[in-house]
Amino acid sequence: MAKDKPKISLLLSGGGARAAYQVGVLKAISEWYPRVHHSPFTIYCGTSAGAINVTAIACYASCFRLGVKKLEWIWSRLHSRRVFSASALGMTGYLAAQWFARLQADHHERPPFGLLNNRPLRQLLNQVNNYKRLEKQILAGNLHGISVTVSSYKSGQSVSFFQGQDELSEWDRAKSKGRRSLITTEHLLASSAIPLVFPAARLGQAYYGDGSIHQLAPLRPSLKMGADKILIIDLINQKLDERDYTKAPGLATLGGHLMDTIFSDTLTADLEHLSRTNALIEALPTEQQQKLGMKVVDHVHLFPSQSFEPLAQKYYCHMPPMTRTLMRLIGISPKDDAAITSYILFEPAYINALIELGYQDTLEKEAMLRNFLK
Numbered sequence: 001m002a003k004d005k006p007k008i009s010l011l012l013s014g015g016g017a018r019a020a021y022q023v024g025v026l027k028a029i030s031e032w033y034p035r036v037h038h039s040p041f042t043i044y045c046g047t048s049a050g051a052i053n054v055t056a057i058a059c060y061a062s063c064f065r066l067g068v069k070k071l072e073w074i075w076s077r078l079h080s081r082r083v084f085s086a087s088a089l090g091m092t093g094y095l096a097a098q099w100f101a102r103l104q105a106d107h108h109e110r111p112p113f114g115l116l117n118n119r120p121l122r123q124l125l126n127q128v129n130n131y132k133r134l135e136k137q138i139l140a141g142n143l144h145g146i147s148v149t150v151s152s153y154k155s156g157q158s159v160s161f162f163q164g165q166d167e168l169s170e171w172d173r174a175k176s177k178g179r180r181s182l183i184t185t186e187h188l189l190a191s192s193a194i195p196l197v198f199p200a201a202r203l204g205q206a207y208y209g210d211g212s213i214h215q216l217a218p219l220r221p222s223l224k225m226g227a228d229k230i231l232i233i234d235l236i237n238q239k240l241d242e243r244d245y246t247k248a249p250g251l252a253t254l255g256g257h258l259m260d261t262i263f264s265d266t267l268t269a270d271l272e273h274l275s276r277t278n279a280l281i282e283a284l285p286t287e288q289q290q291k292l293g294m295k296v297v298d299h300v301h302l303f304p305s306q307s308f309e310p311l312a313q314k315y316y317c318h319m320p321p322m323t324r325t326l327m328r329l330i331g332i333s334p335k336d337d338a339a340i341t342s343y344i345l346f347e348p349a350y351i352n353a354l355i356e357l358g359y360q361d362t363l364e365k366e367a368m369l370r371n372f373l374k
Contacts, residue, residue, distance in 0.1 A: 006228035007226055010054060011232045017343060017346045021357060022233045026358075034065075042142070044145075045225075055188060056070065056128065058134060059133040062137060075355065080344075080347060084119075150187065151215070171224050233358075234301060316345065319345055
C-alpha cells in the first residue's frame with residue numbers, strides 16, 4: 001500500500017437481511033478492478049449485519065474481487081435456517097427453554113432473551129470466516145484497520161472493537177469508546193444481535209447487543225483510524241408510498257419506526273456534523289490546518305433508490321411457516337407489516353433481488369464513484 005495514497009474507509013451500516021444490498025454495491029465496484037487487484041479500501045468499519053460484511057471482505061484485502069465474490073456466493077445461497085432455527089421443533093423448543101429458564105430461582109443464570117435462536121449463524125460464521133487472515137493482511141500492509149461496533153448493555157456505551165496497525169490508539173469519548181481486540185465470531189454475533197429478535201452475546205464478563213443501539217457517531221471509528229475518505233453504504237428505507245396516518249399505530253408500525261431510527265437516524269446527524277466540520281476546516285489557512293492537525297474528510301453516502309417494503313411483501317411467502325406464525329402470534333402480519341419483515345427475510349429470492357438493486361444503483365453512479373476511489 002503506497003504511503004501517499006489516501007486511506008479510504010468502507011463504512012457499512014446495519015439492517016439484517018437488508019445488508020444484501022451492500023453486497024450488490026460491492027459487486028459492482030469490484031468489477032472495475034483487475035482480478036488480482038488489492039482492495040481500494042484500507043479501513044473497514046461495520047455495525048450489525050454490516051460488520052459481518054466488512055469482516056468477510058477485509059480477510060481478502062489483497063484480492064478485492066475474490067473477497068466480494070465469496071461474500072456474494074454466501075449471501076445468494078442464504079436461507080433462514082442458516083441464520084436462525086426456523087423449524088417448528090427448533091423454534092418451539094428454543095422458546096420453551098427461554099420460558100422455563102425464567103421460572104428458575106434467581107441464583108440460576110438466565111440466558112439472554114431473543115425470539116429467534118441464532119446458533120446456526122454462529123456455525124455459519126465459523127465456517128466461512130478465516131479470522132487469522134485479518135492479521136496477515138495487516139502485517140502485509142493491505143489492511144490499516146477494521147472495526148466492529150457493539151452496544152454494551154452494562155454501561156450503555158457504544159464500543160468499537162478494532163484490529164489494525166500498531167499506530168492505532170484506543171479512544172474514550174462521550175458514550176463511545178474504542179478497544180483493540182482480535183475480531184472473532186462473538187464480536188459479529190454481538191454487533192448483529194437485534195434487540196428482542198436475537199439474544200445478546202457475551203464478551204468477557206458483559207453482554208453486548210446490536211451496535212446501532214447506542215451508536216451516536218457512526219463515523220467515529222473511521223475517523224479515529226485515520227480515514228481520508230469514507231464510502232458509506234446505508235440501508236435506510238425509502239418511504240415512497242403515502243400511508244393512512246389517521247390510523248392508530250400498532251405494534252408493527254411502532255417496531256418499524258424504532259428499527260429505522262436505530263439503524264439510520266444517527267448516521268444522518270453525524271454526516272451533517274462532518275459536513276459542517278469540513279466547511280470550517282476549509283475556511284482555515286493551510287498552515288493553521290496543519291498546526292491543529294485537522295484535515296478535510298471527503299465522503300460519499302450511498303443508499304437504496306427504492307423502498308425495501310415492496311420486495312419484502314413480494315417474497316414474504318418464502319419465509320418459513322413457523323416464523324410467519326410466530327410473527328402473527330405477537331401481532332405482526334409478515335406481509336402487511338413489511339418494514340419489520342425486510343429485516344429477517346433471509347431467503348434467496350429476496351436476497352438476490354436486493355443484491356441486484358444494489359448492483360444497478362451503483363452502476364448509475366459509476367463515474368462519481370470511480371473518481372472518489374482514486
